[in-house]
Amino acid sequence: MGQVRLYAAVAAGGFRRYATYRGATFAGVFTNTVFGLIIACTYIALWDERPHLGGYDQAQALTFVWVGQAMFSVMMLGVPSGFEAELAERIRSGDIGVDLYRPCDLQAWWLAQDLGRAVFQLLGRGVVPMAVGALVFRLALPTEPWRWLAFLFSVLLGLLVSFGLRYLVALSAFWLLDASGVAQMYGITATFFCGMLLPLNVFPGAFGDVARALPWSALLQVPADVLMGTAGGRGVLGSYLFQAAWAAAILGVGRLLQTVATRRVVVQGG
Amino acid sequence: MSDTVVDEAVPGAASAAAFIEVDGVEKVFDVRRKAGFLRRTRHEVRAVDSLSFTVARGEMVGYIGPNGAGKSTTIKMLTGILTPSAGRLRVAGIDPSRQRARLAHRMGVVFGQRTTLWWDLPLIDSYRLMRRMYRIPDGRYAENLARCVELLELGDLLEVPVRQLSLGQRMRGDIAAALLHDPEVLYLDEPTIGLDVVSKVKVRAFLRDLNKERGTTVLLTTHDLTDIEQLCRRVMVIDHGRLVYDGELDGLHDLGGGERTLVVDLERELPPLDVEFARVVRVEGARQWLAFPAGQSAAPLVARIAERYPLADLSVREPDIESVIARMYARDASVAP
Ligand SMILES: Nc1ncnc2c1ncn2[C@@H]1O[C@H](COP(=O)(O)OP(=O)(O)OP(=O)(O)O)[C@@H](O)[C@H]1O
Ligand SMILES: [Mg+2]
Numbered sequence: 338m339g340q341v342r343l344y345a346a347v348a349a350g351g352f353r354r355y356a357t358y359r360g361a362t363f364a365g366v367f368t369n370t371v372f373g374l375i376i377a378c379t380y381i382a383l384w385d386e387r388p389h390l391g392g393y394d395q396a397q398a399l400t401f402v403w404v405g406q407a408m409f410s411v412m413m414l415g416v417p418s419g420f421e422a423e424l425a426e427r428i429r430s431g432d433i434g435v436d437l438y439r440p441c442d443l444q445a446w447w448l449a450q451d452l453g454r455a456v457f458q459l460l461g462r463g464v465v466p467m468a469v470g471a472l473v474f475r476l477a478l479p480t481e482p483w484r485w486l487a488f489l490f491s492v493l494l495g496l497l498v499s500f501g502l503r504y505l506v507a508l509s510a511f512w513l514l515d516a517s518g519v520a521q522m523y524g525i526t527a528t529f530f531c532g533m534l535l536p537l538n539v540f541p542g543a544f545g546d547v548a549r550a551l552p553w554s555a556l557l558q559v560p561a562d563v564l565m566g567t568a569g570g571r572g573v574l575g576s577y578l579f580q581a582a583w584a585a586a587i588l589g590v591g592r593l594l595q596t597v598a599t600r601r602v603v604v605q606g607g
Numbered sequence: 608m609s610d611t612v613v614d615e616a617v618p619g620a621a622s623a624a625a626f627i628e629v630d631g632v633e634k635v636f637d638v639r640r641k642a643g644f645l646r647r648t649r650h651e652v653r654a655v656d657s658l659s660f661t662v663a664r665g666e667m668v669g670y671i672g673p674n675g676a677g678k679s680t681t682i683k684m685l686t687g688i689l690t691p692s693a694g695r696l697r698v699a700g701i702d703p704s705r706q707r708a709r710l711a712h713r714m715g716v717v718f719g720q721r722t723t724l725w726w727d728l729p730l731i732d733s734y735r736l737m738r739r740m741y742r743i744p745d746g747r748y749a750e751n752l753a754r755c756v757e758l759l760e761l762g763d764l765l766e767v768p769v770r771q772l773s774l775g776q777r778m779r780g781d782i783a784a785a786l787l788h789d790p791e792v793l794y795l796d797e798p799t800i801g802l803d804v805v806s807k808v809k810v811r812a813f814l815r816d817l818n819k820e821r822g823t824t825v826l827l828t829t830h831d832l833t834d835i836e837q838l839c840r841r842v843m844v845i846d847h848g849r850l851v852y853d854g855e856l857d858g859l860h861d862l863g864g865g866e867r868t869l870v871v872d873l874e875r876e877l878p879p880l881d882v883e884f885a886r887v888v889r890v891e892g893a894r895q896w897l898a899f900p901a902g903q904s905a906a907p908l909v910a911r912i913a914e915r916y917p918l919a920d921l922s923v924r925e926p927d928i929e930s931v932i933a934r935m936y937a938r939d940a941s942v943a944p
Binding site for chain 1: 683686687688690707708711712714716718721722723725727728732735736739740741768
């Protein structure tokens with residue numbers, strides 16, 4: 338019980354922390370909206386040429402674009418800019434020592450903080466681009482409230498996957514001291530395999546199958562399909578299962594690495 | 608290092624109530640260095656070497672030594688964030704690195720160069736978090752916070768984001784953060800680094816109070832010897848990972864081969880005085896400075912001078928601790944491998 342309240346307080350701190358930077362939030366909303374408009378125009382041209390590409394009609398393709406923009410900072414779909422740089426820096430500088438003698442769990446602490454951040458960015462950076470998209474274009478948004486709830490739950494599962502992956506990125510600093518290279522690589526991989534460039538169902542054959550099976554599809558492709566009801570044979574429950582399985586596996590690996598790292602940890606600096 | 612004296616006669620130190628026990632502890636770092644293309648050489652850095660001491664509950668001990676002596680490494684092992692390479696280490700009967708979580712609630716740590724505070728949030732938010740983390744009962748939290756706020760003068764700072772605090776303000780904030788959960792033992796690694804004179808006085812008074820009233824055991828590392836002089840009766844000196852002195856602060860004077868100074872005012876200007884066991888180190892008009900061994904009484908010296916020279920006035924100056932320690936560090940450096 339005490340632990341729950343602690344992590345709730347940490348999450349609240351994460352929320353407030355991002356809420357402090359109003360300028361950054363405003364700039365982010367602006368960028369996401371402009372990018373959304375540009376990509377939407379490209380998609381319109383593409384879907385005019387190839388209707389039903391990847392099984393989406395044009396309205397669905399445009400919905401995917403705006404969900405992508407809304408999720409961009411929530412799920413950290415580009416080069417990540419959340420807790421991982423900070424955690425990696427703490428490892429590099431030795432500040433991690435301070436975290437280790439605290440009576441709480443490192444992974445849970447950062448997860449709570451990241452969820453707090455994500456909630457803020459969902460509200461602060463997700464809602465406006467989505468609303469602009471819905472005003473300017475004809476989107477395939479559901480009217481049933483339960484679909485939106487189902488979508489939010491899928492977003493939550495996606496966040497666990499997103500956090501889990503970025504936690505691994507940060508932990509690499511224990512071995513490499515500098516995690517920024519790994520973060521760059523992660524960013525490029527994530528951008529492509531989450532479907533940010535093109536929805537993953539557009540890719541044919543074995544490559545498409547692999548892309549859709551990788552954890553990054555849990556960040557955007559899966560939640561978007563849950564929202565639009567285009568999850569296919571998998572259905573909503575199957576989508577959840579897919580996301581939860583990845584989340585469990587990746588968070589598990591994170592725990593394992595964390596144990597190894599802190600056991601042989603060399604806390605830097607005096 | 609055969610000539611080092613490890614004074615065992617510290618009050619309470621050897622009693623059964625040893626709270627911190629360090630017995631033959633070593634810490635060896637493996638360092639890899641680039642030696643040309645793709646080649647790396649491995650070598651060992653022995654940061655702490657067969658270190659043994661005990662600290663009784665309620666003691667306040669100064670832990671000093673030159674840069675790189677192994678002070679921070681010792682503290683990291685005591686807090687459990689580093690595992691010793693060899694030896695036995697117990698705090699309150701608990702092995703810190705094995706049972707870090709069990710010990711966490713009972714200790715407070717301040718690393719002067721690091722912060723436990725949340726950078727982007729107001730100071731008070733960090734404290735609220737500590738309260739949840741350490742599950743501090745409401746009454747206790749309110750009381751401790753009020754006390755810290757008053758004594759460390761944090762009142763105006765509570766709503767300020769930590770990143771906007773000055774170094775000294777942040778340090779005071781960090782000290783408070785380490786104490787909200789009533790730790791039994793407090794490790795301070797350079798807690799007065801970067802503090803101005805006024806803040807230092809405040810922090811020292813606060814620590815003295817804490818130790819006296821709450822009986823908190825304190826291990827204090829610092830490069831400011833005034834901290835030690837004002838706070839600690841017992842001091843441990845470490846150099847190259849080894850304990851080279853453990854005893855009363857006063858004992859350091861004798862050990863460091865210290866000299867006292869006799870300042871004499873004569874009735875008129877004279878050439879440097881000639882007296883046994885003392886040598887003139889400075890002459891300024893009618894005033895002369897004579898150095899003599901710290902272990903020796905000044906009385907016979909004064910008598911002899913008064914007998915032979917026109918003495919107007921005199922005073923005796925104790926060797927200052929800084930120069931004693933400086934000499935000690937320098938000597939150890941020349942002996943070390
Ligand atoms: N992570 C590390 N890897 C390799 N060597 C280290 C590491 N940490 C400390 N050392 C070495 O161990 C020795 C002791 O370092 P330590 O930080 O304990 O010194 P210190 O007494 O705290 O010095 P200072 O007064 O400068 O803070 C130094 O020689 C240092 O170079
Ligand atoms: Mg140090």
